[in-house]
Amino acid sequence: MRTSMFRSVETAIRRASSSSTTSHIVRRSYASGSHPERKVAVLGAAGGIGQPLALLMKLNPLVSSLSLYDIAGTLGVAADVSHINTRSEVKGYTGEDQLGQALEGCDLVIIPAGVPRKPGMTRDDLFNINAGIVKGLAAAIAKYCPNALVNMISNPVNSTVPIAAEVFKKAETYDEKKLFGVTTLDVVRAKTFYAGKAGVHVADVNVPVVGGHAGVTILPLFSQATPAGSNLSDEEIKALTKRTQDGGTEVVEAKAGKGSATLSMAYAGAVFADACLKGLNGVPNIVECSYVQSTITDLPFFASKVRLGKNGVEEVLGLGNLSDFEKEGLENLKAELKSSIEKGIKFANS
Ligand SMILES: NC(=O)c1ccc[n+]([C@@H]2O[C@H](COP(=O)([O-])OP(=O)(O)OC[C@H]3O[C@@H](n4cnc5c(N)ncnc54)[C@H](O)[C@@H]3O)[C@@H](O)[C@H]2O)c1
Numbered sequence: 001m002r003t004s005m006f007r008s009v010e011t012a013i014r015r016a017s018s019s020s021t022t023s024h025i026v027r028r029s030y031a032s033g034s035h036p037e038r039k040v041a042v043l044g045a046a047g048g049i050g051q052p053l054a055l056l057m058k059l060n061p062l063v064s065s066l067s068l069y070d071i072a073g074t075l076g077v078a079a080d081v082s083h084i085n086t087r088s089e090v091k092g093y094t095g096e097d098q099l100g101q102a103l104e105g106c107d108l109v110i111i112p113a114g115v116p117r118k119p120g121m122t123r124d125d126l127f128n129i130n131a132g133i134v135k136g137l138a139a140a141i142a143k144y145c146p147n148a149l150v151n152m153i154s155n156p157v158n159s160t161v162p163i164a165a166e167v168f169k170k171a172e173t174y175d176e177k178k179l180f181g182v183t184t185l186d187v188v189r190a191k192t193f194y195a196g197k198a199g200v201h202v203a204d205v206n207v208p209v210v211g212g213h214a215g216v217t218i219l220p221l222f223s224q225a226t227p228a229g230s231n232l233s234d235e236e237i238k239a240l241t242k243r244t245q246d247g248g249t250e251v252v253e254a255k256a257g258k259g260s261a262t263l264s265m266a267y268a269g270a271v272f273a274d275a276c277l278k279g280l281n282g283v284p285n286i287v288e289c290s291y292v293q294s295t296i297t298d299l300p301f302f303a304s305k306v307r308l309g310k311n312g313v314e315e316v317l318g319l320g321n322l323s324d325f326e327k328e329g330l331e332n333l334k335a336e337l338k339s340s341i342e343k344g345i346k347f348a349n350s
């Protein structure tokens with residue numbers, strides 16, 4: 001699960017800022033095809049997540065064409081990001097009549113469109129607005145880029161992924177290997193919090209996070225964390241688990257009405273998108289946690305480690321050995337996750 005996203009970004013920055021003559025040569029040979037052409041769209045690109053995510057995708061050398069779409073405000077973001085001297089060509093699209101153009105030819109579509117939480121709300125409280133937004137965007141994806149991988153960020157992820165799946169099924173374009181709920185922020189948080197408590201270097205830490213993306217459905221598996229052997233007590237593991245589950249709420253409360261995580265989410269979204277692009281490009285052994293169609297439990301969608309490949313999901317990996325505390329957490333999350341999945345399916349078919 002270690003990612004070289006930072007290395008990719010660093011390389012892109014170094015390439016862009018190297019001395020003028022060399023940089024032209026390097027850039028020309030680079031553009032001539034060390035990586036295949038890849039078109040990536042961000043839907044909701046003018047938002048709190050969308051803007052920094054657009055920036056990070058512009059820094060990613062695996063992207064050749066960056067398509068930024070929102071219902072308003074995209075052209076300024078696109079003009080701004082387009083001046084950065086990295087590989088991809090940037091185009092901005094605004095309003096529903098330009099959505100088709102934004103999506104045509106996409107290899108990867110990232111969706112951070114929709115409203116964020118305010119203090120006191122659950123992610124499910126966003127369902128009434130975001131379910132409709134996701135349904136509309138999924139219908140457009142089915143029409144204009146049915147083969148693209150889809151990275152769903154919009155909440156409640158536990159329901160928006162099943163909604164998109166149903167829309168794709170109706171359009172007869174559903175490929176379960178290509179639809180991902182982005183749960184990378186849970187992994188990012190679990191790594192950070194674990195490193196702090198265990199006193200290990202954060203860059204070396206791996207922690208799988210399974211289940212879903214809301215409250216108790218977020219289940220970090222600290223018994224599988226590496227580096228291990230840090231002698232954390234049961235109480236400390238419980239506290240780390242609770243902090244990971246409440247990470248989103250911690251940010252919502254700190255922002256005090258001004259939205260939810262945007263910068264850490266953009267980072268997490270860029271890490272996951274980078275992994276998807278590497279998989280598409282045939283880089284072996286790319287593994288990230290994601291909320292996907294799954295048979296590893298009795299629930300039809302579940303987050304776990306996933307191996308990414310040329311067609312999206314290559315393999316959904318099992319849960320491995322769980323501690324008693326994690327086994328209990330797994331049983332406790334099932335009812336809520338099941339009901340969020342059913343709510344999404346029902347909405348999509350109504
Ligand atoms: N998966 C995760 O871990 C995670 C983390 C953080 C936030 N989120 C979710 O991401 C979503 C976006 O959060 P944000 O902070 O960027 O919100 P935001 O309000 O700042 O931005 C959302 C953007 O979506 C746009 N939008 C609305 N309807 C649209 C449509 N039909 N098509 C295209 N764009 C549309 C808005 O114009 C806005 O620019 C929220 O639902 C939030 O809960 C998920």
Ligand SMILES: O=C(O)C[C@H](O)C(=O)O
Pocket residue numbers: 116117123155185247248249251252260261
């Ligand atoms: O908490 C939220 O509402 C946003 C997001 O799901 C997060 O985990 O930060």
